[in-house]
Amino acid sequence: MKNRTSTSLTRLRRLLPMGLLAAWIAVPAHAQDAFLQLGEKLATQGDCVACHTAPGGKPFAGGLAIHSPLGTIYSSNITPSKTAGIGNYSLQQFAAAVREGVRGDGAHLYPAMPYTSYAKITDQDMAALYAYFMKGVKPVDAKATPTALPFPFNIRLSMAFWNAIYLDRKPLQAAPGMSADAARGQYLGIALEHCDTCHTPRDFMMGEKSGQALAGASLGTWYAPNITSDPVSGIGGWSVDELVSYLKTGQAPGKAQAAGPMQEAIDHSLRHLDDQDLRDIALWLKSTSPVRDPADSKPAFAWGQVNDQLATIRGQALPDDKNAMSGPQLYDAYCSSCHRPAGEGSGDGLPSLFHNTTLGHDTADNVVMAMLNGVDRGGYSENVLMPAFGGNLSDAQITTLANFLLKSWGRPDVQVSQARVAELRAGGAPSPLLSLARYGMIAGGIVVLLLIAMLARRRRR
Ligand code: HEC
Ligand code: HEC
Ligand code: HEC
Known part of the structure; x- marks a missing residue:
């Protein structure tokens, strides 16, 4: 039975690009169920519901206001509604939105949608997610509030330049010596839970700084601490059990509690994961490259x-x-x-x-x-x-x-x-990019700025 299901699943994944309906008819019901369950689990691990549901609103119907330093961005309706949601998306369009930040109509999404993390989601998992959103989610026919950012950020094409610099579609690599469990934790942590979007510092254009992965970053108001394996600046002094407890319940007595955005990550997503998933994430954190801040003389918990x-x-x-x-x-x-x-x-x-x-x-x-x-x-x-x-x-x-x-x-x-x-x-420091724009810098200026930064970065490689 198990084997038959997995053969059917493989077949389903292969057929999906041809269209959901055709693929669906071609496999037996138990394989469809298993596929939907996988998709649902991935949606939980990816925390899609957190951003795509407004307070008091229907699940995945969008309209949540995300206050970014650039202005308020509203999440989209990602239910399979054909009029207000993504009901007309093909698998390719869905994958392009989630992994590359390109909407069905070709417009670029703002990076408030964490596609630079989801870029690492495998094709197989992407097909399961798609099936879940098309078949497992109830359509909601109400349109989400549209986003209207101030000039020049209303020009979505400027995101193409951002992507040219920051979007990295290369699959995740396990570091030498990393165990299979830790590598699985890395996939969960980076591709789905996007721990790095909060915990990795960003440069002045809001891209993640390379070489500083998980070294701690301000989110404008809350500070997401250094969670590298460093024993002084990071979580090197935490046991695997303490990390699992923190990620599952928000509490690691004698160490820390989760409030603010971390509490939300736990509420919406982490506490729904299996213990094995959480353990893998903890093992991954313990095996990350340590980053030490010379100003730290002992661990934060000490x-x-x-x-x-x-x-x-x-x-x-x-x-x-x-x-x-x-x-x-x-x-x-x-x-x-x-x-x-x-x-x-x-x-x-x-x-x-x-x-x-x-x-x-x-x-x-x-x-x-x-x-x-x-x-x-x-x-x-x-x-x-x-x-x-x-x-x-x-x-x-x-x-x-x-x-x-x-x-x-x-x-x-x-x-x-x-x-x-x-x-x-008042909600944290304004973005330097926004300040530049406010001081009369036109969109062209921003684009030139982005280009210069891109060239500088290429040259450094
Ligand atoms: C941190 C918040 C956040 C999370 C988590 C998130 N999204 Fe999004 N998503 C957004 C925002 C905001 C937009 C709209 C961005 C824009 O308008 O430029 C968006 C847009 C989209 C779109 C484009 C739809 C359209 O036509 O406008 C799709 C598809 C999508 N998200 C799917 C997902 C899936 C699947 C997941 C989980 C794997 C997910 N999102 C998780 C914030 C998020
Ligand atoms: C939405 C932003 C966000 C995401 C996503 C996020 N974190 Fe956090 N994290 C924070 C913030 C903010 C804090 C500080 C919370 C506090 O002090 O109450 C924190 C605290 C922590 C701490 C405690 C560190 C300390 O020194 O107290 C750990 C461990 C941690 N996060 C791990 C993770 C892991 C692992 C993931 C991914 C599975 C993750 N976080 C995802 C924002 C985030
Ligand atoms: C009604 C009881 C109560 C009162 C009064 C109270 N606290 Fe707390 N405090 C808590 C609880 C409960 C937590 C969170 C425990 C957890 O997250 O597991 C907490 C957490 C904290 C934290 C850690 C937050 C984090 O991000 O991890 C700080 C700092 C703190 N309190 C300071 C204060 C200060 C300062 C005051 C007075 C202005 C105060 N508390 C009043 C119950 C209280």
Whole structure:
């Protein structure tokens, strides 16, 4: 039975380019089911639903607003609707959209659709994904909000230049000595889960910097830390089990918790993977090339210890100006009930503030983001709720608190300015590309700029 299914699957994949219907009729029902299941699993691993579903909207019907430094980009309806979705896409058109960022009508997609990662998806997996989107997803006939970026980014053709530089269709290579499991983890991590789109730093044109894979990057607001195998700057000091626990539940006690975009990656995708998949991803992370930041002197999880500062404020009156409250006063009023006076948290889901990577990285951005937005992780692990303090606390108060936290339990040489807190509250730093454009640079200028960068890059090879 198993053999018959796999022979039929091979046949199905071979026939698909001729048209889904013809291919479908040619194979028995059990092979169709197996193929759809594979496609559904790949869609979960690729996290398609996260971006292609608006809050409260139908799955895959698009319309989610993605705030990029270039402006708001809306995701497309990728249900098989013939009027509003991709119901008329052939396998080739679908593959071109997902792997090359070229839409059915020939227009270029913005890289908010992570096609540079999906470029590594194999032909076999692509055929299964296509079958799932055509046969396994319910059509939704409502059009998604169209994207209208400011000039010059509304010229989609400029993406062709971006692609010429950054789109790499070469299949993934396993590094010498990498185990088969780790190589599978690499495929999952790069082609489908696109860990690199967040964790690899980008250059001024938003392309991933080569040689810096997974070395840590700012997403404008949140900071996606270094997750290379380096024992000081990366995750070299984490065990495979701790990594699996983090990717599955968002918690690795004594190391870190996932908030913000990482929490979303877990919510939508990672927690649905098999343990074997997660283990393979962890093995891959442990075998990546280490990247060390010379400014790091010990692992992010190794900073701080039990430290109770609240005795210093006993009997002290609160200042009339709330913005003048001291770090310990603010901590006492807003945080100590959960994280405890000495910062040790409590076993059942309230994390300690020492031995917590959030306070051990060389940027305070995530400390500030956690306070502004809170942490609210799905219904799958217990007691994971930290209220958002963005409404209660001013920029001055958040600055005082963050710096107090870093000095008391984290990396004391890292501090944050009130200007940065205000910037994070407003949604992060604007893109240098956008600033250039705002200063009157015309599209032609951008294109020339892109060309120059492309030539410079070619010459360096
Ligand atoms: C990080 C967000 C994100 C993820 C994850 C994502 N997409 Fe997209 N996708 C987008 C955005 C945004 C667009 C529209 C871009 C544009 O208009 O230029 C898009 C466009 C598309 C299109 C083009 C449809 C059209 O005609 O406009 C297809 C097909 C597509 N995505 C399929 C997928 C599949 C399949 C997956 C999962 C394997 C996936 N996407 C995952 C953000 C995402
Ligand atoms: C959408 C962006 C995004 C994607 C995709 C993403 N991450 Fe993350 N990741 C983050 C952010 C942001 C943090 C910091 C979260 C925090 O501190 O609460 C993080 C934290 C982590 C950490 C903890 C590191 C530390 O020092 O605390 C690990 C490990 C990690 N990610 C692994 C992965 C892996 C493996 C993948 C792919 C399977 C992945 N991430 C995909 C954004 C992302
Ligand atoms: C109601 C309980 C509660 C209160 C009050 C609270 N926290 Fe939290 N805090 C949590 C929980 C729960 C988490 C997340 C645990 C997890 O993700 O597993 C968390 C996580 C954090 C993190 C790590 C976030 C990350 O990205 O990993 C920081 C930093 C933090 N809290 C600081 C504070 C500060 C500062 C205050 C006071 C302004 C505060 N907390 C108030 C419950 C609380």
